[in-house]
Amino acid sequence: MAALPLAPGSTVGILGGGQLGRMLALAAARLGFDVAVLERQADSPAGRVAMKLIVGAYEDEAALEELAQLTDVVTYEFENVPAKSVEWLVTRGVEVAPGPKALAVAQDRVAEKTFLNANGAPTVAFAEADTPEAAVAAVAQIGAPALMKTRREGYDGKGQRWVEHAADAARVFAELGSVPVIVEARADFVRELSIIAARGRDGGTAVYPLAENHHEKGILRRSIAPAKAPKALQDRAERISARVLSGLEYVGVIGIELFELRDGTLLVNEIAPRVHNTGHWTMDGCEVDQFEQHIRAVAGWSLGPTHPTHQVEMLNLLGEEALAWRRFAAEPETRVHLYGKREAKPGRKMGHINRVKPL
Known part of the structure; x- marks a missing residue:
């Protein structure tokens, strides 16, 4: 070792x-x-x-x-x-690092939500189902409309369907491959937020400001950070992140996706035990970005400062949008990050840009 x-x-x-x-x-x-x-x-x-x-x-x-x-x-x-x-x-x-526990929790959506609730991180109501009949019962229990997701895998909107009526649950279960699923209650949120946090090998933590996120067809389109948020909301998100990091005995950077409700309540949508798309803004908006922070953590170094240096709008470049690199590179406020992928496919993340301005 x-x-x-x-x-x-x-x-x-x-x-x-x-x-x-x-x-x-x-x-x-x-x-x-x-x-x-x-x-x-x-x-x-x-x-x-x-x-x-x-x-x-x-x-x-x-x-x-x-x-x-x-x-x-x-x-x-x-x-x-x-x-x-x-x-x-x-x-x-x-x-x-992160260790096997974080991976096991994040790979199964039922295990993930069970862990979150047990560690004081609230989520929407949920139920699990392994058969068409159980899927019908789960939607009836949660209430329609409900979101049905495969328990494992699936990202960027893949592996999930809305169920408008309990009678449709068996059909949706089949459309998802007749594999074990989770049925989630609809969240009446006002916006989607995320927080990027890190925990070092000594148990010390570092947390970034909240980001406000906007999705299209299940894929993140843009993040704005630091999000306009009262200190109480940032504090609430930081408390959630602390519980998650501690409960997982975590080492590294984690992304935590959140729903903000009208009364300021935060619900955890999901966690990602890795650097996260909604943290790309830190590359040009913070003293130490999420990627360096993750390497610092897993290597046993001290964590770096997370203080924001700029306001950032991060935009994902999907498919042929990355071909406009020349225009983006000519914008004084824009920082271009391309991923070196050979083929531009529709919906494929080819890169991102960070548009920066003073705080």
Whole structure:
């Protein structure tokens, strides 16, 4: 097991080679670390900026062994890496952060909401279902309209459907693949917020200002941060983040998506045990961004300051929108972040821009 804190020149391993892995690798390089990436594709955004790319399935024990031999600590860029892969690394003495508990909770929506409620982080009412009949009963219990989601996987609006009437529940259950689901009550929220928080190996925490988020067709379109919010609301979000981080015995950066109700109540929509799309604004709006913060945490360094330096509007560039890079680059207030993906597909996140202005 590597001695912590890791000294510059150590190697950080990343499971996953997408854009989040790429930005983590770039942040690690700034701090003097080398990076090894395990990714299924030979040509990936993170792989092209890493010291070493291991091409293989996340469950491939030979690939995992190579990663273990190369690295001093391993992290992951998304929560759907197989939990067994993380467990395999941990049982062989590899330091993995965030740990298996965070991954297990985040990979199952029922486990996630059960954990949140048990740790003082309120959510909408929910029920689980494994059969068409149970799905009908769950919607009848929660009340229609209700949101039905697959318990596992699914992101950017995938793996979920609205159920307008309990009688439709069996059909929607089948449309989602007849797999175990969670049925969630509708949240009567006024806006969607998120908070990015970090916890170090010493238990210390660092929390960023709230971001206000706007989605289109289930995909994040833009974030505005720091969000216009009274101190009481920020404090409420920070208390939620503290309970989540402590309950998970967490190390690293976490994204927590929130619903703000009319009376100022905050409900947790979901958690993501990783750096998060709604935290991209920190790259140009904070003293230390979420990617550097995550590397600091997993490497055992002290956490950096989260004070905002600018007001930021972050816009995701989807599909061919990224082809307008020349125009964006000519805007004095705009910072361009492209992910190096080869093919622009509709709805695919190709990059983002941060438009900055003084606070």
